[in-house]
Amino acid sequence: VIVHDDVQPYQWLRTAGGVLKINDFNRAEAMLWDAKRGEYCRYRNGKVSGNYRAPEENQNLPLRETIDIYSLGNNFYCLLTGLWNHYSIEDDTESQEATSAGELPYIDVRYRRHSYGEGALVKVIELCYIYDPEVRASVFTIVHVLRIALHTHFSLVASNQLKDQAIIDEKLYDLGQIISKVKKEKK
Numbered sequence: 001v002i003v004h005d006d007v008q009p010y011q012w013l014r015t016a017g018g019v020l021k022i023n024d025f026n027r028a029e030a031m032l033w034d035a036k037r038g039e040y041c042r043y044r045n046g047k048v049s050g051n052y053r054a055p056e057e058n059q060n061l062p063l064r065e066t067i068d069i070y071s072l073g074n075n076f077y078c079l080l081t082g083l084w085n086h087y088s089i090e091d092d093t094e095s096q097e098a099t100s101a102g103e104l105p106y107i108d109v110r111y112r113r114h115s116y117g118e119g120a121l122v123k124v125i126e127l128c129y130i131y132d133p134e135v136r137a138s139v140f141t142i143v144h145v146l147r148i149a150l151h152t153h154f155s156l157v158a159s160n161q162l163k164d165q166a167i168i169d170e171k172l173y174d175l176g177q178i179i180s181k182v183k184k185e186k187k
Contacts, residue, residue: 001031001040003063007071008052009078031065040064051086051095056133058096066136073128077105080121102131112172113165116156119172120149123179141182149175 004011005027013021031040042062054070056063074085085105086095107125111118124145130136137145152171161167 001065003029003031003065004068004071005029005045006050006052007068007075008050009075012075029063048096049092051084051089051092051099053096053099054133055100055102055131058100064133066133066138069128069136069139069142070133072142073125074105076121076125076128077107080111080118080125081107104129113169116162116168116171117149117153119168120145120153120175123172123175124149127179127183135183137182145175145179145182148178 002025004022004025006024007022011022011024013023015021027045029043031043033039034041042064044060044062045057046060048057048060052071052074054063054067057067077083077085083105086098086103087105089095089098107122111122113119124142127137127142127145152175156162156167156171
């Protein structure tokens with residue numbers, strides 16, 4: 001497992017062929033395997049800067065790969081809203097304190113139902129923002145949910161139902177049920 005350890009919006013590049021790639025692996029950490037315990041070893045970063053960090057990074061706790069998932073949620077938040085997470089807090093230290101206290105970036109309720117894509121992205125962001133790194137979604141769960149959301153979106157396009165609020169609400173409810181099931185399996 002390799003942890004990128006600095007997932008932020010400006011770390012993404014689009015190739016000439018339209019492929020999205022993440023770059024800048026200067027903070028990356030290859031996690032070591034503990035054969036006795038059958039799990040990856042946690043590591044520490046020491047004092048960190050920036051406002052895209054997971055709560056456990058700000059608290060200098062032992063880290064695991066799910067720090068990238070929390071940061072990915074911040075990237076999706078930026079994509080959804082066009083704003084930085086904790087956009088009203090200019091000081092990184094204050095932003096880190098807010099994150100450590102469990103304060104999440106504000107998501108306007110209208111995003112939840114404005115369109116299927118926006119509503120689905122809000123649900124994915126919430127999966128990424130699970131405070132406890134032990135129960136936070138894995139990258140595989142995030143990819144699985146995004147694939148379901150994309151499939152549903154394309155089905156809505158093909159059936160010309162993108163503007164049907166009742167159908168959108170039903171599909172978002174279904175996605176929420178899938179996410180709830182995945183979260184229960186994780187615990």
